Amino acid sequence: MRLVPDPNPPRLRVLWVSLGAIAVALLIAGAVFAAYGLSPLEAYRTMLQGTLTDWKGLSEVLRRTIPLLLVGAGLTLAFRAQFFNIGAEGQLLMGAIAGGGVALFLPLPPLLSLPAMFLAGVLLGGAWALLAAWLRSRLGVNEILSTLMLNYVAQYVLIYLINGPWKGQNVRGFLYSDEFAPYEQLPTLPGTLVHWPTLLLGVVLALALQVLLTRTTLGYELRVVGENPGAARYAGISVPRVVLVMAIITGGLAGLAGVGEVAGIHHRLLEPAQISLGYGFTAVIVAWLARGNPALVLVTAPLMGIILAGGDLLKISLNMPFRVIDVFSGVMLLCLIASEIFVRNRVRWGRR
Amino acid sequence: MEEIWNALGRALSFGTPLLLASLGAVINERAGVVNLGVEGMMAVGALAGFAVAYGSGAGDGNLYFAVAAAAGAGVLASLLHAFAAITLRANQFVSGLALTMIGLGVAGLLGKRFEGFPLFNQAPEWPFTVGVVLLALGLAFVLAYTRLGLVLRSVGENPAAADALGIDVVRVRYLAVAFGGALAGLAGAFLSLAYRPSWTDGMTVGLGWIAVALVIFVGWSPLRAIGGAVFFGLLYYLQFRLQGQSGIPTEFFAAMPYLLVIVVLALAGLRRVQGAAPEALGQPYQRGER
Known part of the structure; x- marks a missing residue:
């Protein structure tokens, strides 16, 4: 077997390799389930039956899709600029904190409340990513490590707030804030947790980012910076500026998703693990599968939504530890990046 | 005086897993392969060690086998990374x-059945601590003065030249990654067998990430890693020491290791330590077509 480099892989091969990687990942995750003492077939049957066969299951998938869509679309931009933002989880939580803070403490006319919450979420989420981008531009701090560490920091900031100054009046031992006022809550599709305004926003923003990336100067600069930083500098593009703008967009979208979760589903601030089911990490896979195309996230986000909703079912109905999601995400991520070599090369059988 | 000795002792005990894991990472990074999986390999090692030591009941397993199992589990986990990063040239x-x-x-999934059981055949801490300091000295010597060290460094600095000299780059890198995995597994064993003889999900508490950052902070030097590990061990000790006594919220102390990693990396950036990084660090090696 020989590998022949192919700089412009046909789309069909990209599709087949991606599907193959997902299949291998499901096999490996199945082996882990078997080692845990659960038949992989039963695990996957539970996941699929619970998510795709009725409206209730589908609405759960849709609910998980919303944050994946927003965060994933933002991450495609980051990855295009070769900025490996692994910290969307923390940016999402900071967004939730900012939105929650506005809802709880800023007296605003009801009509302005929700827009102000979203704006605050975008700003703080963006700032959280900006910090990592700045550290990289200025001090050469690896952004994978810094964004990852900022995830943990964001978690503890949130826990501190709901355990201390922002703890609700009537929540007894629970780590909750007070509930948001009715006009600070997003409407949902009847009988579900699908907060449709955020979903709509996600679809529009994913398409808008596609236009930004392919039709504007900023998008062009961003692609050049990602593909060839040396050439970018030579062409007079300010690399730090592009990276900083990109960080604000990618962090801002994660922050927006965080506001959507608390304003649409929980209506209060609560523990990090309850606000986010690892959306930030799963969105990395969403963005990778979309191969840096924001619009393609419209397809890959629901796909990972099925995995998240299904994983949640395994947790609830089969009483498995929450780590089951980590197994899925990790194995899938590994298989996807390992399969990259079969995208960029053609396989030739036999010797020369 | 006693207080100081006590603090130093605790610092060494916190520093032991850090030093173990970062020495492993120093070796695989010197060969040109970054492995951010330390935290995961540590967790797998901790579980494997505990499972073997636990045996059929409350601790009738052989501790030597347990330590070996932890290292073995770390190696197995690291080979996943080696296959993806070296053979398949993935990011x-x-x-x-x-x-x-x-x-x-x-580890969280398979360890669920062990959660909450204490281990009665606890391992002592000192063999790990003494062993790891000797190992650091040994590795420093090997890297600086032996052919093996030269081979390892050349693979990390200029794999193409090493290849031209007849060194099997892929094999050296695989072995270096496996070595890193073994040491990360041992760091896990220290936690689950000696430091806190039990298994709990998340018992690695971010130590793996600090170990990764430490490698950069000490400029890829095994000798300086000793100092770095003691320094961080001291900080960990202070964190636990001050936790109950001050008016500072506990969440701040819990977040401190992670903040410290960022601070350490920023400091390393200020001191321009990155210049000491192996030249080919993070780059997959592909032999050119002849």
Whole structure:
């Protein structure tokens, strides 16, 4: 077997390799389930039956899709600029904190409340990513490590707030804030947790980012910076500026998703693990599968939504530890990046 | 005086797993391979060690086997990364991150049945601590003065030249990654057999990430890693010491290791330590077509 480099892989091969990687990942995750003492077939049957066969299951998938869509679309931009933002989880939580803070403490006319919450979420989420981008531009701090560490920091900031100054009046031992006022809550599709305004926003923003990336100067600069930083500098593009703008967009979208979760589903601030089911990490896979195309996230986000909703079912109905999601995400991520070599090369059988 | 000795002792005990894991990472990074999976390999090692030591009941397993199992589990986990990053030339950073998720996930899943059981055949801490300091000295010597060290460094600095001299780059890198995995597994064993003889999900508490950052902070030097590990060990000790006594919220102390990693990396950036990084660090090696 020989590998022949192919700089412009046909789309069909990209599709087949991606599907193959997902299949291998499901096999490996199945082996882990078997080692845990659960038949992989039963695990996957539970996941699929619970998510795709009725409206209730589908609405759960849709609910998980919303944050994946927003965060994933933002991450495609980051990855295009070769900025490996692994910290969307923390940016999402900071967004939730900012939105929650506005809802709880800023007296605003009801009509302005929700827009102000979203704006605050975008700003703080963006700032959280900006910090990592700045550290990289200025001090050469690896952004994978810094964004990852900022995830943990964001978690503890949130826990501190709901355990201390922002703890609700009537929540007894629970780590909750007070509930948001009715006009600070997003409407949902009847009988579900699908907060449709955020979903709509996600679809529009994913398409808008596609236009930004392919039709504007900023998008062009961003692609050049990602593909060839040396050439970018030579062409007079300010690399730090592009990276900083990109960080604000990618962090801002994660922050927006965080506001959507608390304003649409929980209506209060609560523990990090309850606000986010690892959306930030799963969105990395969403963005990778979309191969840096924001619009393609419209397809890959629901796909990972099925995995998240299904994983949640395994947790609830089969009483498995929450780590089951980590197994899925990790194995899938590994298989996807390992399969990259079969995208960029053609396989030739036999010797020369 | 006694207080100081006590503090130093605790610092060494916190520093032991840090030093173990970062020495392993120093070696695989000197060969040009970054492995961000340390935290995951540590978790897998901690679980494997505990499972073997636990045996059929409350601790009738052989501790030597347990330590060996932890190292073996670390090696197995690291080979996943080696295969993806070396053979398939995947992005090393993302592959290591995936390994951490897999390691934490698999250990959390398979370790559920052990959760909450104490281990009665506890291992002593000092053999780990003494062993790891000797290992650091040994590795420093090997890297600086032996042919093996030269081979390892050349693979990390200029793999093409090493290849031209007849060194099997892929094999050296695989062995270096496996060595890193073994040491990360041992660091896990220290936690689950000696430091806190039990298994709990998440018992690695971010030590793996600090070990990764430490490698950069000490400029890829095994000798300086000793000092770095004691320094961080001291900080950990202070964190636990001050936790109950001050008016500072506990969440701040819990977040401190992670903040410290960022601070340490920023300091390393200020001191321009990155210049000491192996030249080919993070880059997959592909032999040119002849």
